[in-house]
Amino acid sequence: MRRFSILFLIGFAVSIAAEEVSSLKIWNSKTKSYGDWSEILKQAEEYDVVIWGEEHDDEEGHRAELAFFQKFTGSFPASALSLEMLEKDQQLILDEYAKNVIPDRQLLAGSNHWKNFASDYYPLVKHAKESSSSIVCANPPRRYVNAVARKGTVAYSDFSNEVYHWIPEAHTLKQNISPGYHTKLLSMFQADHSRDSEPKSNLPGPENMILAQFMWDQGMAESISREIYRSGRKIFHVNGRFHSDDEGGVVFRLRKMGHKVLVLSVFPEGKEEEGDFSKLGDFVILTKGR
Numbered sequence: 001m002r003r004f005s006i007l008f009l010i011g012f013a014v015s016i017a018a019e020e021v022s023s024l025k026i027w028n029s030k031t032k033s034y035g036d037w038s039e040i041l042k043q044a045e046e047y048d049v050v051i052w053g054e055e056h057d058d059e060e061g062h063r064a065e066l067a068f069f070q071k072f073t074g075s076f077p078a079s080a081l082s083l084e085m086l087e088k089d090q091q092l093i094l095d096e097y098a099k100n101v102i103p104d105r106q107l108l109a110g111s112n113h114w115k116n117f118a119s120d121y122y123p124l125v126k127h128a129k130e131s132s133s134s135i136v137c138a139n140p141p142r143r144y145v146n147a148v149a150r151k152g153t154v155a156y157s158d159f160s161n162e163v164y165h166w167i168p169e170a171h172t173l174k175q176n177i178s179p180g181y182h183t184k185l186l187s188m189f190q191a192d193h194s195r196d197s198e199p200k201s202n203l204p205g206p207e208n209m210i211l212a213q214f215m216w217d218q219g220m221a222e223s224i225s226r227e228i229y230r231s232g233r234k235i236f237h238v239n240g241r242f243h244s245d246d247e248g249g250v251v252f253r254l255r256k257m258g259h260k261v262l263v264l265s266v267f268p269e270g271k272e273e274e275g276d277f278s279k280l281g282d283f284v285i286l287t288k289g290r
Contacts (some may be wrong), residue, residue, distance in 0.1 A: 003234050004059055009179065010116075011103050016024035016058065020029050020192065021208035022065055023287070023288050024060075024285055024286065025059070025269065025282075025285070025286040026039070026116065026281055026283060026285050026286075027274075027277050027283060027284040027285075027286070028039070028282075029277060029278040029280075029281065029282050030043075030282070032278070033095040037068065037071055037133070037215070039072060039262065039283075040068070040262075040283050041072070041075045042264055043262055043282065044072070044076070045075075046260065047225055047234070047260040047261060047262040048228055048234065048235065048259045048261065048266065049228070049234070049235045049236075049254060049260070049261045049262070050112065050234070050235070050236050050261075050262045051235070051237045051238075051239065051244045051250065051251060051261060051262070051264065052065055052068070052071065052237065052239075052241060052264050052265050053240065053241030053242075053243065053244035053245055053263065053264060053265045053266060054238060054239035054240060054241060054267075054268060055240070055241060055266070055267050055268070055289075056114075056116070056120075056240055057116075058266070058267065058287055058289060059253055059266060059289075060268075060287040060288050060289065061266045061267070061268075061287045062119075062120040062284075063284060064103050064266065064287060065120075065238065065266070066123050066124055066127065067107070067123065069081065069124055069127060069128075070127060071237055072088070073127070073128075073133055076134045076234045076235070077131070077132075078232075078233050079131075079133050079134075079233050079236060079281045080128075080133055080134035080136055080198045080227050080231065080232030080234070080235045080236070081125065081128040081133050081134070081135050081136065081232045081235075081236055081237075081238075082135065082136035082220075082223060082224050082236065082237035082238070083121060083124070083125075083126055083135075083136070083138055083139075083237070083238050084138055084139050084216075084220060084237075084238060084240065085113075085114050085139070085218050085237035085238070086121075086125075086135075086136075086137035086138065086139065087112065087123045087137055087140065087141045087142065087166075088137050088138075088139065088141060088165075088166040088167075088219070088223065089137075089141050090110070090112060090133040090137045091136075091137040093107065093110065094107075094125070094135045094137055095135075095137075095169075097125070097129065098129050098134075098135055100107065100126075102123075104126070105153045107122075107125075108122060113214045113250060120128070121238075124238070132234075133233075134223065134227060134231055134233055134273040136223055136227050136235070136237075137223070138219070138220040138223040138224065138237065138239075139219055139220055139223075140167045140168065140214060140215055140216065140219035141166055141167075142164075143164060144159065144166070144167050144215075145212045145216060146212070146287050147159075148208065148211050148212045148215050149204040149208050149209050149211070150204050151207045151208065152207070152211055153170040153211060156247065162247070167215065167219060168215060168218040168219050168222055170173050172218050173211055173214040173215055173218055174211075174214065174222055175218075176218075176252060176253045176254070176256040177214070177248075177249075178247050178248060178249070178251075181248055181249060181281065182210065183251070184211045185206075185209075185213055186206055186210060189210060190206050191207035193251055194260060201250045205283075206221070213249065214249065216243070216249075217243060217248075217249030218249075218253060220237070220239060220243070220250050221249075221250050221254050221257065223251035224237055224250075224254060224259070225259060226255050228259060237250075241265050241266065241267065241280075244263050244265070244281070245263075245265050245280045245281060246279050246280055247263075251263055263280075263282050263283075264271060264281055264282070264283045264284075264285055265277075265280040265283070265284050265285070266280035266284075266285040266287065267284075267285075267286070268286070268287050268288065269287065269289070270287065272284075
């Protein structure tokens with residue numbers, strides 16, 4: 001009964017998202033002016049990948065994400081959905097779901113989903129299936145990223161051979177890092193250690209945490225690149241905007257791989273200065289927030 005209720009509510013949310021999210025503001029960094037969805041879709045024609053950089057708890061941002069993906073698949077029928085929120089060892093399950101081997105309720109019963117997967121990301125996956133779009137589980141499994149955060153690349157020596165199918169090679173983690181990205185990460189993780197006077201001996205060191213971030217970035221970039229070469233489809237990829245703002249980790253790595261990337265940065269109005277919009281992405285989408 002509970003699963004039926006969840007599916008009913010999600011179906012209702014999908015129908016709402018199909019309507020235009022009227023309160024959004026869309027900033028075009030090329031024209032330095034506000035525009036609409038059609039400008040994004042027009043530019044997307046010339047790109048391999050469109051990255052939607054979100055804030056994970058932005059409710060209106062999630063509704064806009066689904067509304068845009070519906071427009072995206074309408075404009076580019078042979079496309080693919082790539083998600084940071086799905087890990088590479090889940091790919092078989094998602095493939096089975098896309099082929100109707102398992103039903104929606106069995107997909108949602110999985111224990112390895114983000115806590116807001118059912119409400120915020122399952123509608124994207126469901127629409128991908130309904131529109132015959134490929135579904136790409138983009139992220140390396142969190143348990144191996146956490147191991148690198150604790151031990152650094154020496155953790156790779158503990159992994160079984162099978163794990164190497166799901167993670168990037170260790171030597172790639174420090175390659176293709178955008179200017180200033182390491183500095184930005186170092187500042188963030190050092191702040192985590194010095195935020196208060198409590199001892200931080202239980203926290204991984206900043207450099208290992210940076211390596212873990214690089215592992216996510218490289219892993220997602222490889223997943224997207226592999227799908228482009230495998231299927232030739234245009235990709236709609238969703239990640240936290242830290243991975244893609246200001247030509248961040250995933251974007252820079254994809255461009256170094258030779259792919260054309262269009263970046264959307266999506267966040268509640270008032271969180272960033274308008275003068276900084278153009279460096280965040282090709283388009284900035286302002287929501288009303290939570």
